[in-house]
Amino acid sequence: MKAKKLSALLLAVVMIFSLAACGSKTPKTDSNATRIFTDSTGREVEVPAQINKVALSGPLAQIVLFALCPDKLVGVSNAWSSEAQEFLDEKYFNMPQIGQLYGGKGELNLETLLQSGAQVVIDVGESKGSIKEDMDSLQQQIGIPFVHISADMQSYPQAYRMLGDLLGMKTEAEALATYCEKIYSRTETIASGVEKANVLYVTGDMGQNVIAKGAYHAEILDMLTNNLAQVDEPSSKGTGNEVSMEQILTWNPDVVIFAPESIYATVKDDAAWQSVTAIKNGAYYEVPFGPYNWMGFPPSVQRYLGMVWLSKLLYPDATADYDLFADVQEYYKLFYHCDITRAQYDVLVANSIGK
Incomplete structure (x- = not known):
């Protein structure tokens, strides 16, 4: 994320957060208990011990987390394509659209995010050079924990296991991680023998x-x-x-x-x-x-x-x-x-x- 874009985003956050604070209280989580979670950048982030509402930073995270926790998502980053409708339950196809942090089709909709009750915002994918600063700045301004999970084709199993730990869904995450390991290992074998x-x-x-x-x-x-x-x-x-x-x-x-x-x-x-x-x-x-x-x-x-x-x-x-x-x-x-x-x-x- 470029500096000017991030600065503009943070200014908008401050304005929206101030207005929201005047008219309503921050939604309470199910429990006041928290714990420290270390994300892929090494940041130690204080997160709720029980996470029931998750926001996404962008479309990569949307695909990854829809697999693991569709019922915890407060919205999607980008609207599903028309081709997706036949494969998705209607309740998932019509989820609110929040936008995304980095480029793409739509800016992060901060008002929707603040009103969603999200307990954490999760970013998944390639670690950009400014990722630590971006996550820290947004977390400080919005008041919601931001977590980055690095992932590429070889490390998706590890990413899912980290997400399973974060969200209290280790069994579900292990099934996804195991599938990824199986396919990657088999593909490596094929590629090395042809x-x-x-x-x-x-x-x-x-x-x-x-x-x-x-x-x-x-x-x-x-x-x-x-x-x-x-x-x-x-x-x-x-x-x-x-x-x-x-x-x-x-x-x-x-x-x-x-x-x-x-x-x-x-x-x-x-x-x-x-x-x-x-x-x-x-x-x-x-x-x-x-x-x-x-x-x-x-x-x-x-x-x-x-x-x-x-x-x-x-x-x-x-x-x-x-x-x-x-x-x-x-x-x-x-x-x-x-x-x-x-x-x-x-x-x-x-x-x-x-x-």
Whole structure:
């Protein structure tokens, strides 16, 4: 978060908090008992011993915590997409929208946050350079504990166990952590035993943005493929790096993965793309979407779906002994609290598995 943005946010907090204090008292928690919780930055944060109401800092935290504690959430950071509705209970789909701290589609709605009765605000994901200062400043001004939990594809099990400790949900958190460990370990084994495919992951309505090697959004891609998109400064944004068609032709991938809402549906009729080996051979696919892009955007825990899908797509011989549908069913049950049907699954992967 940039300094000017944080300063403006804190000023707004002070004004809203002052007004709120005049008209109402701070909501009481179920108990006055507190304890010290050490977050991923090493900050020792005083939190309620029993936490029943949780606010989120952004969409990454939303995906992670919806899996663990949907009934403790006071709202969502961003509204669910229309595609999510069929997978979610109505009470979750219509939750209040609070916004988010870092960039994205909407600023944090401080009034909604203050009125929600939230006992803690949880931030999950990549640790930005200013994270300690951001958490401390917001906590001091708002009067609600702020906690940061670092997480990437390898450390989600640890993140869930920390969250289970914080929220008094160790059993539920362990089920999620165990799933993440199982999928990550299996994916590592697959990746170490195959000749990696030459792949580009393409985004954008013109198909000329790529998820570059080394980017935070490229964790799965770099793990499972020879990611051809090597650029000087990999973008930290989910939209990736813009490149020319000439560069794509030079890379000439054997497989192209198109993000949802890119040019998958029209690329076979595009003269420029017809010169790319992957397109000529029909080796191009669209990332499944629902409720989120399985490969990221936001780059949260749903990327374990990307792991199981991409492994099965690229390396059928190495994955012959596992059932993609069964893995997806298990994920949707654990993380979305949804019993996905075979018909729903078939729609999700219609453009994603073979031709």
